[in-house]
Amino acid sequence: xxxxxxxxxxxxxxxxxxxxxxxxxxxxxxxxxxxxxxxxxxxxxxxxxxxxxxxxxxxxxxxxxxxxxxxxxxxxxxxxxxxxxxxxxxxxxxxxxxxxxxxxxxxxxxxxxxxxxxxxxxxxxxxxxxxxxxxxxxxxxxxxxxxxxxxxxxxxxxxxxxxxxxxxxxxxxxxxxxxxxxxxxxxxxxxxxxxxxxxxxxxxxxxxxxxxxxxxxxxxxxxxxxxxxxxxxxxxxxxxxxxxxxxxxxxxxxxxxxxxxxxxxxxxxxxxxxxxxxxxxxxxxxxxxxxxxxxxxxxxxxxxxxxxxxxxxxxxxxxxxxxxxxxxxxxxxxxxxxxxxxxxxxxxxxxxxxxxxxxxxxxxxxxxxxxxxxxxxxxxxxxxxxxxxxxxxxxxxxxxxxxxxxxxxxxx
Amino acid sequence: xxxxxxxxxxxxxxxxxxxxxxxxxxxxxxxxxxxxxxxxxxxxxxxxxxxxxxxxxxxxxxxxxxxxxxxxxxxxxxxxxxxxxxxxxxxxxxxxxxxxxxxxxxxxxxxxxxxxxxxxxxxxxxxxxxxxxxxxxxxxxxxxxxxxxxxxxxxxxxxxxxxxxxxxxxxxxxxxxxxxxxxxxxxxxxxxxxxxxxxxxxxxxxxxxxxxxxxxxxxxxxxxxxxxxxxxxxxxxxxxxxxxxxxxxxxxxxxxxxxxxxxxxxxxxxxxxxxxxxxxxxxxxxxxxxxxxxxxxxxxxxxxxxxxxxxxxxxxxxxxxxxxxxxxxxxxxxxxxxxxxxxxxxxxx
Numbered sequence: 001x002x003x004x005x006x007x008x009x010x011x012x013x014x015x016x017x018x019x020x021x022x023x024x025x026x027x028x029x030x031x032x033x034x035x036x037x038x039x040x041x042x043x044x045x046x047x048x049x050x051x052x053x054x055x056x057x058x059x060x061x062x063x064x065x066x067x068x069x070x071x072x073x074x075x076x077x078x079x080x081x082x083x084x085x086x087x088x089x090x091x092x093x094x095x096x097x098x099x100x101x102x103x104x105x106x107x108x109x110x111x112x113x114x115x116x117x118x119x120x121x122x123x124x125x126x127x128x129x130x131x132x133x134x135x136x137x138x139x140x141x142x143x144x145x146x147x148x149x150x151x152x153x154x155x156x157x158x159x160x161x162x163x164x165x166x167x168x169x170x171x172x173x174x175x176x177x178x179x180x181x182x183x184x185x186x187x188x189x190x191x192x193x194x195x196x197x198x199x200x201x202x203x204x205x206x207x208x209x210x211x212x213x214x215x216x217x218x219x220x221x222x223x224x225x226x227x228x229x230x231x232x233x234x235x236x237x238x239x240x241x242x243x244x245x246x247x248x249x250x251x252x253x254x255x256x257x258x259x260x261x262x263x264x265x266x267x268x269x270x271x272x273x274x275x276x277x278x279x280x281x282x283x284x285x286x287x288x289x290x291x292x293x294x295x296x297x298x299x300x301x302x303x304x305x306x307x308x309x310x311x312x313x314x315x316x317x318x319x320x321x322x323x324x325x326x327x328x329x330x331x332x333x334x335x336x337x338x339x340x341x342x343x344x345x346x347x348x349x350x351x352x353x354x355x356x357x358x359x360x361x362x363x364x365x366x367x368x369x370x371x372x373x374x375x376x377x378x379x380x381x382x383x384x385x386x387x388x389x390x391x392x393x394x395x396x397x398x399x400x401x402x403x404x405x406x407x408x409x410x411x412x
Numbered sequence: 413x414x415x416x417x418x419x420x421x422x423x424x425x426x427x428x429x430x431x432x433x434x435x436x437x438x439x440x441x442x443x444x445x446x447x448x449x450x451x452x453x454x455x456x457x458x459x460x461x462x463x464x465x466x467x468x469x470x471x472x473x474x475x476x477x478x479x480x481x482x483x484x485x486x487x488x489x490x491x492x493x494x495x496x497x498x499x500x501x502x503x504x505x506x507x508x509x510x511x512x513x514x515x516x517x518x519x520x521x522x523x524x525x526x527x528x529x530x531x532x533x534x535x536x537x538x539x540x541x542x543x544x545x546x547x548x549x550x551x552x553x554x555x556x557x558x559x560x561x562x563x564x565x566x567x568x569x570x571x572x573x574x575x576x577x578x579x580x581x582x583x584x585x586x587x588x589x590x591x592x593x594x595x596x597x598x599x600x601x602x603x604x605x606x607x608x609x610x611x612x613x614x615x616x617x618x619x620x621x622x623x624x625x626x627x628x629x630x631x632x633x634x635x636x637x638x639x640x641x642x643x644x645x646x647x648x649x650x651x652x653x654x655x656x657x658x659x660x661x662x663x664x665x666x667x668x669x670x671x672x673x674x675x676x677x678x679x680x681x682x683x684x685x686x687x688x689x690x691x692x693x694x695x696x697x698x699x700x701x702x703x704x705x706x707x708x709x710x711x712x713x714x715x716x717x718x719x720x721x722x723x724x725x726x727x728x729x730x731x732x733x734x735x736x737x738x739x740x741x742x743x744x745x746x747x748x749x750x751x752x753x754x755x756x757x758x759x760x761x
Contacts, residue, residue, distance in 0.1 A: 041712055084711055089569070090666045093658045094439055101585075102436045115569055119660040122574055126584060140568065145501045184559040184567030184663070211560060211567065214664060 028340050032079045033069060035330070036105030038095040038120065040112050043087025044215050047240050048267055048319050052112045052135055054312050055323025056080055062297050062324075069331050072338055078327065085111055089119035096123040105129070106342055109326055112319070113239070114138030114156065114186040121149050130346045132329050134322040138190040142366030149367040150349050152325045152358070156187050157194030158374050159284035160235055162393050163261035164198040166376070167233045170404055175203035179231035179257075181210040181222045181246075183238030191237045191263060191284075207231055212238055217245055223255050233259045243268040243283075251277035251409075258405030261376075267317040271379050271387035279381045280406040287318040287358050288375050288391050290399050297328060298357040325358035378402060424597075431589045438585035442657055444700045445592035449599045449650040450673065451680040451692030453643040456603060458678065459686035460612060461639050462619030463536070467547030468647050469674035470554050471528060473667035475520035475648030476655035477564055480572040482519050483512035483656075494565040506576040513656060520652030521645050528644030532637040539622070548670070555668035570661040588657045595653060599646045600693070606642065607689055615639055619687075683725050685734025694733050 028034070037056065040049030060078045068075045081103055085092040092111055099105040100123065108124050110117050110133020117136025121144070124131040130148050137156035141149065167176045180195055182188040192209075199206055207229055210222045216238050226234055234257040236246040243264045250260070251274070265271075265283035289301040298304040304324070308316040329352055334340070337348035353362045359372035373394060380400060381387040390400035431438045450472065458464045484493045488502045504512065535546050559567050575584040606612060614635045617625040626632050651667070661667050668674075676699070684695020706717040729736050738745050 042715070082711075083707075084714070088665050088669075088672070089660050089662050090658050090669070090672075093660065094443070097439045101438075115660075115662055115665070118569060118571060119658065119662075119666075122571070122659040126575065127581060138568070140571075143501060144571065145503075182567075186568050186662075189567045213556065213559075 028076065031068075031074070031076050033076045033107070033334070033340075034103075034105060035078065035080045035107050035109050036083075036096075036099035036103060037080055037109040038083045038085040038092045038099070038111045038116070040087040040116070041082075041084040043085075044241070045087040045112050045116075045239065048135070048264075049087070049112045051267060051317050051319040052323045053082065054308070055134070055316070055320035056109060056327060058308060058311060058320070059297070059324035059327035063327060063331055066297060069334050071334050071340065076334075078331075080109065081105060085116060087113070087116070089115050092116040093119040093123055096120040100124070100127050100129055106340070107131075107330065107345065109323075109330075110134055110136055110151070114141065114190065117141060117149075118186060121146055124148055128342050128346070130333075130342060130349055132326045132333075132349065134326040135319060136187075138186045139193070139368075140186070140190070142364070142368040146367055148346055150329070150352070150363050151368050152329055152361055152372075153286050153322050153369055154372055154374050155368050156190035157197065159191045159194060159263055160237070160261050161194050161198045162374060162376050163235070163259070163282055163284065164195060164202060164204065164233065166393060166402065167259050167404075168202040168204060171232065175199075175205060176232035177229075178204055178206045178233045178235060179208035179222075179226050179229065180206060180235040181208070181212050181219055181238075182236075183212045183216055183242050184214055185239070187239070188237040188242070188263075191235075195235055212242065216241055218249070219245055220249055220253065223249055223253050226257060227253065227255055231257060233257070233261060235261045237263040240264050240268040243270055244273065247274045247278045247281065254409040256406070256408045260406065265377075265379065266315075266389060267319050269314065269317075271381070271389060275387055276381050276385055276412075278379045279387060279412075280403055281379045282392070282402075283377050283379070283389070285318045285375050285377055285389075286372070287321045288377055288389065288397070289316075290391055291359065291375065291397050293355055293357050293359050295328065295354075295356045298324065300357050304357050321358045325356045325361065328356045329354070329361055427593050427597075431586055435582065435585075438582075438589050439657070440700070440704055442585075442589045442592045442653075444697065445589075445596040446650045446654050446657075447676065447680060447700055448693050448696040449592075449596050449646055450677040451684065451696040452599055452603055453646045453650075454677040455681045455686060455688075455692045456606075456615075457640055457643045459681055459688070459691070460607075460615040460619065461636065463539075463636065463640075464544045464678070465547040465640075465643075466544060466670065466674055466678065467531075467550035468643060468677060469551040469668055469670045470531075470547075471524035471644040471647035472651035472654070472673060473551070473554055473558070473663075473669070474524045474527060475651030476661055476667045477558060477570070478523055478648070479513070479516035479520040479652030480570055480655045480661060481564060482516035483509070483573055486512045486515060491563050494563060494568070494570055504573045504576055506578045509573055509576045512573070517649060517652045520648045522648075524648035524651075525641045525645040528640045529637055532640045533633075536633060536636045536640065551668050551670035551674050555664040555670070558667065559663035565661070567663070569663070569666075572655055572659050572661065574659070588653065592650075592653050592657070595646075595649050599649070602646075603642075604689060611635070611638075616687075679722065679725075681732075683729070683732055685732030685736075685738075688732075688734045691732050691734040698733065 039053050040046055064077045068077045083095040085095055108129050108131040112135045114136045117133050125146050125148050132150045134152050137153050139155045139157050182192045208225050243262050261282045263284050270278040289305040291301050294300045332354055333348040337344040361369055362371035364370045375391050376393040377389040377391045379387055380390050391397050392402040430441055454468055484490050487508050538546055564570050618632050655661050680696040680699045681692045685691030706714040710717045
């Protein structure tokens, strides 16, 4: 009898599970436009996932409080359903399927990282669900002929291109010797391809070309080689952990290299975590607060920086800024489409041509943003040990002059 | 016997009707089938033979990469397909897609089986913990190695061919569901057939006392290798289908995902009951339902909830669900219990 009760409870629990999760939310309920997003709240990308989520939330609150989205004479508010993809592509693809077929979401925001975007894009494409993504920069995303994928950021191969060209320029136009180490993931490998192209163009030589594991926390072997071979440029890319590991071990091992180029310095809060040790690191960024772009919602970069810091207690890395921009793009497209028809919204997205606080946005055939250059900043510290990221390239926005070569550890 | 036929017919009907009754759950149902296959195959090795392996993820990942590579490589240059930032776009026609997938699946089953034979020959001499630790390394090594092979996309990952435009939007989901369901039935029947032969008894003998089995003249090594090859064959098939279903293969997160799939298959078999035919099936089903439920209702805490579930299983169901049922209702399992004898034994203790 007791067993029977347990079985009955168990079966009914399953039934309840199934029935509650079938509750279908249409894309637009009442005055709400519901967007779906799978975000890395746990796992190796969790810190960047949170930046992405904060960026989304910040823009949703701002747009809603400033009158929402006006479509066909009615006002709508944004709302987002989040799931945790655990930084795992398999999970992300499943969740995209779930958002679309179970939750009835008809418009998607992107996840964090190129790998996860690669996993989700085939699903959104199959269902014809427009997706504006802000954190998948891998070039191969834009060569698959996807029609419903739009990225507000510049492709990954351009990230450190400028750094190599600058190094060559400073070397009197002669090729430089490059040492590079990249994490084994879609994004970093694409950054690597960009460096290979730049090296070929400028006649530079790659003397170290290492691959680092995911979840990396040790690159001493690479750095030992760097110490022995003395390259002109050291390039490291491996998301937040890569940036932190590189700075930590370069300082520990006192590796002297004239130029150190990296990605994800601001997401890793390098200047805060490692202080003067991170000084002189050159970082690729999609955005910097001192850029002079403007829009009606966040005014400009400085205001966004102040508002974001007030709300979340830390300065916004570019991952947050580009995520906020994705919402602005969606709002603009909905209003121009004047409808919630997915096809019409998609066409409106394709015709986007606007300026946001984050930069100009205009999509190429493949969905990548072609109207926004990358910027390079350098971590610079004052005598009191307070460090700041200062834009050094392109010259149009430069707020400081590049310090090159990096002084030796013995002189610091 | 009659009861069994009704049961099988009911499961078959449910399986065929499920994607139409719960159209929104097709992907979850397909994954359920894959999980059951993995649990059944792990049980051949870990349950019946008593060789706890964490290495079956190797065959799963291998099958995944092989199936996708063959599917692309049959019609297009594989290197250009996976090249990072490649500028060319290749599109499979429906006929190419299905032909490629069929051949891919065949390769995804056969090659892992051969690999299992080769690896098994060298490491199946290890026993107990040593074997478990050794196989743990296999999956990790495979993930790192495949992450460095350019032709299968290396760290960039491998996007599998997109499903061709045939039929409705639902066609892709239905195709992969029926593929995984068919393979599940094939696996179940094959394993059931194998379990009714002397082969299973030999595996059990190895589990219970390998030295004694050898002393009785059984060539244990041969049986151990064959047992592992059978596991690998079906694991590879499951991997091949999963690759197509997910649409994107990453070396450590999707293919050689020892941290999730590799552990899940062990858990599911233990939850259902090691060394039984139905245990892994029940275990995988219960596990999958709980997992999906946790992911919906305990967002952010899903792994904590899953951890609690595992602790509860270990404490209250150490023998798994089947083992617990067997203890409660021994008559249902054809065991005759002599009440007087049982009492006498309790008193003896």
